[in-house]
Amino acid sequence: MKTGLGVGPADAAGGPTRHYPVMLREVLAHLAPKRDGHYVDGTFGAGGYSRAILEAADCRLMAFDRDPTAIAAGAALVQAFDGRLSLVEDRFSRLDIRTEDAGFAPLDGVVLDIGVSSMQLDQAERGFSFRRDGPLDMRMGNAERSAEELVATLDEVHLAHVIWSLGEERQSRAIARAIVKARAEAPITRTAQLAEIVSRVVRSKPGEVHPATRTFQALRIAVNEELSELAQALAAAERVLKPGGRLVVVTFHSLEDRIVKNFLASRVKAPSASRHLPQAEGPAPSFRLVAKGAIEPGPDEVAENPRSRSAKLRAAERTDQPAHEDGDLMGLLPAPSPQRSGRRR
Structure with a gap:
């Protein structure tokens, strides 16, 4: 790892x-x-x-x-x-x-x-960061499935479980539902694209972490089996x-x-x-x-x-x-x- x-x-x-x-x-x-x-x-x-x-x-x-x-x-x-x-x-x-x-x-x-x-966060092309748009990758090495693949293939129940169990995100079910709905309309391939989908579901107050933080954490952990x-x-x-x-x-x-x-x-x-x-x-x-x-x-x-x-x-x-x-x-x-x-x- x-x-x-x-x-x-x-x-x-x-x-x-x-x-x-x-x-x-x-x-x-x-x-x-x-x-x-x-x-x-x-x-x-x-x-x-x-x-x-x-x-x-x-x-x-x-x-x-x-x-x-x-x-x-x-x-x-x-x-x-x-x-x-x-x-x-x-x-x-x-x-x-x-x-x-x-x-x-x-x-x-x-x-x-x-x-x-x-360094991984600072390289937009690695897909760890949603503040600088990049491909939805998140792989630390070369052998794992990318975050894009997980977002595209997991069903709603399993996607919600990943976000809940690995990101400790209370609104995991609503986020998973929004992701599944969005991917039916167009593939989710970019970090900014996913962050926007999550942000429409999760609201944060000034000073709190970005609404997509826990979802991105969960996907990164899942991708790399951390x-x-x-x-x-x-x-x-x-x-x-x-x-x-x-x-x-x-x-x-x-x-x-x-x-x-x-x-x-x-x-x-x-x-x-x-x-x-x-x-x-x-x-x-x-x-x-x-x-x-x-x-x-x-x-x-x-x-x-x-x-x-x-x-x-x-x-x-x-x-x-x-x-x-x-x-x-x-x-x-x-x-x-x-x-x-x-x-x-």
């Missing part, structure tokens, strides 16, 4: 912006890079975290991005660090496979910064982190943070015991929390970079216990789409 430059859902429209690695000081403090360590930046983007990690310690880093433009732009950084940085064009859910195949695992740390990047990628990446990190290795994750909206929070809760909880009952069976804790609860950016950072305002950081350290089975990962995700005859919640 390409992600990570600190862009929250309220900024789905985007606007030309300077790149800021969000909560960089806190990320480094909790990752604690050390000499000769092996680290993964699962969301390379513009390389802000990667550069800071390599400058903080004489370590080695493997950075992932599913966006080929980000990988190409990182060539100068690879050269600058003289062999200590390697870039991998792949989904970060495969970080365990790729690091093991390269002989790079086990790892001393993994950092993930979840969200669409500033939530399932995140759940799989957390489990992949668990498998390749060595005892004492750190996992640091920065999220930008509630769906992402809920997945990270619930994943860590399931990994730090010991099997229950009672004086009156035998020891409950279950996997031993595979993580211990480094930060209690979520850490949020300070007011100075929010003032300098408003896109950081929704960020939350969670961090944990790997224990010496085996990784848990990942069969429970689906429980971290929103409910699957209902059947046509089903009732939407």
Whole structure:
């Protein structure tokens, strides 16, 4: 999953912006890079975290991005660090496979910064922004279906469910109805076109986010399978982190943070015991929390970079216990789409 430059859902429209690695000081403090360590930046983007990690310690880093433009732009950084940085064009859910195949695992740390990047938002041709008209694309890599395809092919029930479950949009049913009606008249192929359709249904007050923000967020997440990628990446990190290795994750909206929070809760909880009952069976804790609860950016950072305002950081350290089975990962995700005859919640 390409992600990570600190862009929250309220900024789905985007606007030309300077790149800021969000909560960089806190990320480094909790990752604690050390000499000769092996680290993964699962969301390379513009390389802000990667550069800071390599400058903080004489370590080695493997950075992932599913966006080929980000990988190409990182060539100068690879050269600058003289062999200590390697870039991998792949989904970060495969970080365990790729690091093991390269002989790079086990790892001393993994950092993930979840969200669409500033560069992607600023490129109208990528279709992430509705403030600058462009093709309705939203693909972070090259292999996924585009947002245009989803808007054209999903039936009204499933389209409403996507907008509701992934965008947390209360008016999802009305939006889906309007989209289906509009596409019957003409194909929906442009970001401005979709934004206008949504804006006729959803009204916003001055100071609130654009009416189409949550719909665009939902489509982007669906197109790139972002939530399932995140759940799989957390489990992949668990498998390749060595005892004492750190996992640091920065999220930008509630769906992402809920997945990270619930994943860590399931990994730090010991099997229950009672004086009156035998020891409950279950996997031993595979993580211990480094930060209690979520850490949020300070007011100075929010003032300098408003896109950081929704960020939350969670961090944990790997224990010496085996990784848990990942069969429970689906429980971290929103409910699957209902059947046509089903009732939407």
